[in-house]
Amino acid sequence: MTQTQPPEDYESLIRLIHDRYDGMSKTRQQIAVYLTQNPNDVAVRSVNAIAQNCDIHASSFVRFAQSLGYDGFRSLQALFQQRLATAAPGFEARVYALKQELKSRDGLSEADLLRDMVVSDAASVQSLLDEIDANDLAKAAEILGDAETVFLLGQLRSAPVVELIRYLLTMVGKKCIMLDPSGGLATHIARTIGPKDALLAVSFRFYANEVVSIVEEVAAQGRKIVALSDSSLSPLAKSAHVLLAAHEHPGPLSRSITAPICLAQAITLAVASRMQTAPSVTGIPSVTGTKQ
Structure with a gap:
């Protein structure tokens, strides 16, 4: 039509x-x-x-x-x-021109490769300011902050992102559980997600089949889901209450996770901020175990 x-x-x-x-x-x-x-x-x-x-x-x-x-x-x-x-007048055009210049040269040196990667990653991180909706970020922080337990899901290239989120949430005193694929138990553990819990799922192209199926099953149970992906057309989008898309800028050798890592840190800081101001929270534990 x-x-x-x-x-x-x-x-x-x-x-x-x-x-x-x-x-x-x-x-x-x-x-x-x-x-x-x-x-x-x-x-x-x-x-x-x-x-x-x-x-x-x-x-x-x-x-x-x-x-x-x-x-x-x-x-x-x-x-x-x-x-x-x-x-962003002129910024992305300059990024593109620089990348084309590097690609046109025969045999990039190690320094050239580093420069190319930094330029690509800088563009990806810069784009977050234009592409991430403030209301969506606030809603994601609210869902995760209010959850009794945050279940974390991410495999393959997404695994480092959820590992960082687990580390940061643990440091701020938020109870979280990783849906580890080892042992084939991720799907079964996901079925223990309760009505007061939330799932934070991370997946990028090419989306891990188990991650997609778990998200769909958790959504069918009526549980709250925050998804971090690379596109609003991600297969996670239809199941998520909030989808935060960190669009990828193709770089040398492989797609970078710099922008998703930055977004993951922002989400965790937003959750920590909500916990700090919540009346029921007396303080967020620091690395040394003292209250902040």
């Missing part, structure tokens, strides 16, 4: 993509995920370059735009360019 009047701003476009995502073909779902996860690249790159990066023919991107009511991909791209110009 063709949209008679296509969205006129970036936010409306993303909402429309969300609404239609489940009914899209596999190729169009891939395009939708790329557009939502890489808005800055979409703004500054040609459709041919974007298509080549996704290993999808450029004509598929044109047809995707037309299915949303646009006359072509450039009309859709204009919304991404408008968003970029409004959010």
Whole structure:
């Protein structure tokens, strides 16, 4: 079905993509995920370059735009360019130019590789300020802060993020339990999550099957879920009460978890702040065991 009047701003476009995502073909779902996860690249790159990066023919991107009511991909791209110009004039364009410069050189040195990674990670962290909704962050802190026990779930590349969250929550005196996949008990432990508890799930592409299935099962039990992922089109989105998306900026060798780590720290600090001001909490234990 063709949209008679296509969205006129970036936010409306993303909402429309969300609404239609489940009914899209596999190729169009891939395009939708790329557009939502890489808005800055979409703004500054040609459709041919974007298509080549996704290993999808450029004509598929044109047809995707037309299915949303646009006359072509450039009309859709204009919304991404408008968003970029409004959010951070010139910053992302300079990041992209620097990355292209590094990639065009034959044989990166170790120092060049470090520079490339730092630039990519800096862009990812900077984007959190524009992409994380303050109300969502506050709601996530409220859910986790009010929970009797926070259950933590994350596997593969997400494992370091949940390990950090467990460490930080433990340090501030918040009871938490890791759903460790070892021994095959994660699914069974998740079934012990009570109505006063909450689940914090972390997952990035390519999403771990067990994590997705556990989140769906916990949601079916009516438990509260906070999800940290890489896209608002993540399979965790439909089950989560709050989804915080740290969009990834592809860097050298592998995708970085710097931005998710930063977001995880912010969530934990927000929970600690709520605990500190809660009337029932006399103080948050420090590393030495004294009350703050």
